[in-house]
Amino acid sequence: MNGNSQTTTTTGRILASIERIGNKLPDPAVLFIALLFIVWILSLAFSLFDYNLIDPRSGETLVVVNQLSPGAITSFLSAMVDTFAHFHPIGVVLVAMLGIGVAEHTGFINSALRAMLGVTARWLLTPMVILVGIVSHTAADAGYVLVIPLGGIIFHAAGRHPLAGIAAAFAGVSGGYSANFIPSAIDPMLQGISQSGAQIIDASVVLNPLNNYFFTAASSLLIVAAGWLVTDRFVEPRLRTSPIDADVEAEKSLQTLQGRERRALRIALWAMLAAVVLLVISALPEGSAWRGPGGSLTEFGAPMMASIVPLIFLLFLLPGVVYGIAAGTVTSSRDIIEGMTKTMQTMAYYLVIMFFIAQFIYSFGESNLGILLALKGAAGLQALGLPAALTITGIVFLTGLLNLFVGSASAKWALLAPIFVPMLMELGISPDLTQAAYRVGDSTTNIITPLMPYFPLVVVYCQRYIRHAGIGTVTALMLPYTITFIVLWTLFLLAYWATGLPLGLQSSYVY
Template identity: 45%
Template sequence: MNNQSQRVGLLQRLLNSIERTGNRLPHPVTLFALLAALVAIVSAVLSLFGLEVVPPGGGEAVAVNNLLSAEGIRYIFGSLVDNFIGFAPLGVVLATMIGIGMAERTGLISVLLRGFILSIPKSLITFGLVFAGIMSSVASDAGYVVLPPLGAMIFAALGRHPIAGLAAAFAGVSAGFSANLLLSATDVMLGELTIQAAATIDPAYAGSLNLAMNYYFIIVSTFFLAIIGTLISQFVVEPRLGRYEGDYQGEESTTITALEKRGMKWASIAFVVTLALLALLIVPPGAPLRGEGGAIVQSPFMSALAVVLLILFFVPGLVYGIVTGAVKNDTDVANELSKTMAGMSMFIMLAFTAGQFVAWFAESNLGTFMAVYGAELLQSISLTGIPLLILFVLIVGFINLFIGSASAKWAILAPVFVPIMMQLGYSPELTQMAYRVADSSTNIITPLMTYFALIIAYAQQYDRDIRIGSLIAVMLPYSMAFMMFWTLLLIVWLLLGLPLGPGSAIHYGG
């Protein structure tokens, strides 16, 4: 490892170049403001040519709306606040984070992750680390803070290389971010953007979409990626790292206290009771959250998934906090939730500029033009089907090296690629899942990922010579394997024509 980190080879130079290029990009908040300004300028230029196209969904021809005309300027000033408030993911993400934040701030999620890892047999510890990492995405950032150092400690205690334990956990948390057995804020956030983008082409079809549109696929992906990550760890990463000869002696406890166990017990009871009460609103015939004719897929339940997630996380988190003493009164509840919302301040600022870009892009009709001409271009070079899907995954994976935020990238890409893929006969559900595959897979090899520096700090406790290139060299096999095999799984799904989620489709027939 030490010699490896000292050599500056081709890969190291490439990664250094990526880091320098990415650092030159504006902050995502600034980037969206610049993109919104670019949309206004392009709309003004194209409107001079009087171009018109017929939307993919049919109907009357549309022209580019000039956002710098008198009418366009009135729209910009008059809709600024509405564009911010109406940014699709804003309300649902903040609402969902109230519940997740309560479970995270009281320590419930942290102790559940520790409990899972400590309860499985030693022979399954690698699989358990990757699996727990994938599952931790329901709690957003908690997995990054808890699992990599825990994985390193457990591997060290077992006489295995601690960096291998850290890497396995990091791969699950970050590269497997879009897989899970549960729906999370990611489904809510990306789903809202996908529905919004699909509505520019076919509002009726967009109205039939739900936030669980990828649920079946991400369930299967959870076990699939856990197996892939385990194989990469045991047959590629650990042999390459060799025997650990460091002298680090950690003082962290890997046990669970009696109080924490008591808290988990009562939190589990609270979860079951809450789930049962919610089931009464969904399962019985005529239940208020069922749709017409007793439908579940197209129902108030699916439309209110953010609220359901809020409740399912909030109640057990609150009960755990009360039992362990983390929450003593309503003031503590308010304070903890305030800290959660404070952590979302960057997302709120991002929503302001992203909301303008998304709204201006739709108002200008540039999305319709890009959908029509982009589809025609791809058809003219006979790029459709599986090659098109693979190209899209590679493009997104490359962009992810420079722009880490999944929501920021999808806010940019969804208005362009969702309509193009719909024009070529592929559903928004498929496009979103392809995006999620690519976005997750390369998280662990970009120094621009938010928690990359934290992972290096954890790793340096065991090997002081580890630098950016060293960590990326460890994580690169995971990234390549996840992207290749996960894309292959999606291709098999496409060929079999399986639904990606409740009521979802692979092909768009609008």
């Protein structure tokens, strides 16, 4: 018992040190300015060498591009506005927050949470939040702007530490990104890249878009259980020494809904349900405009998938307005615009950070440093010639490491699949398994890298409750999830493979 207590104390001290060091880093905006200059200097240094590597995107020799050359600098400056304006996370966050802001301002979210907490056991909040985070993957990036802040609100309203709710939701949304009961657009996207890699060896290979579905569905149970354990037994107890110092007392209200509130909530929920029913009816026909070229609602590029964020905006705006009118919190159109304005005011800091992140990611991508890192790492793993199980483990951990620097799941796999998939096929390992190993590594370190575009947004969510929260706070908060997930999920993958169970729907490849 003393040994366990001592280990817990030591781990807590390590995480506290990580938090202190992390929070001593410059402001996130300044940090990304520094990283931008570092990329420029490294690109100059590495552009002086030849690497004898082929860029899998173009088939040409890989060259590191000096970002301090006159041409690169003028391109950087001329593209600066478009780089920021077209940075994907910005539009996703702002559009969704407009609708959520109205629903919050009118009291709809507060009343809905109070009603939900009245019928949900306090001890079940953690697995519920993680599970909702996992399911949110179906809606692309919606979980970052919807589930994570609601995790903090739900925990705070239940008398629990809000940062534990944010951590649990972040773990489900991002740490368990490749675990889901429901197929999503990422499945066919990765399958297409894996198939191209496999056809380097055998042109007849055709992979099923759901070639990892059984494994990712089973992984959902693992992520919920592991995340529940880490949150309730480790993360939340540590947060007891972190008092809430922000003015969010209104969220603590757990009084029973009053008659008018209850009636308004009922009307708003019926309005929301009616909107969902109309959406489903419009999507069901085979010739529905919501379907993609392949006839699927969830395939990559399908209008349904591309419209997720606008749909979230509408599905919160509608009940928010209806609730406000019925409850008397909306007396004119100005109240609706006020709700949108207030939520945009809270996003000002986020926009500043996003400007510099967008410029950093642009320069990092243009320099080809990320591609060089990925190809060198993959070549090093290949040169080791490890047994199959250790190679699979190596892919998981190498991917997790690369994910700290290159965030996009599809971009990394486009670089690694042409190397890993053929290499493991020669060892008798299916492309399906190689892809599954990649997905485990790609998910587990999302939650500890500030280079992930939504990471600063999570910092902003935390600052709502603890003003001094920073990069170190979130990193220390999420590190236990990363360590637990990558170890348990890798062991789960190896055990799953050893049983001979299919990873997903059968592909046309014999192994």
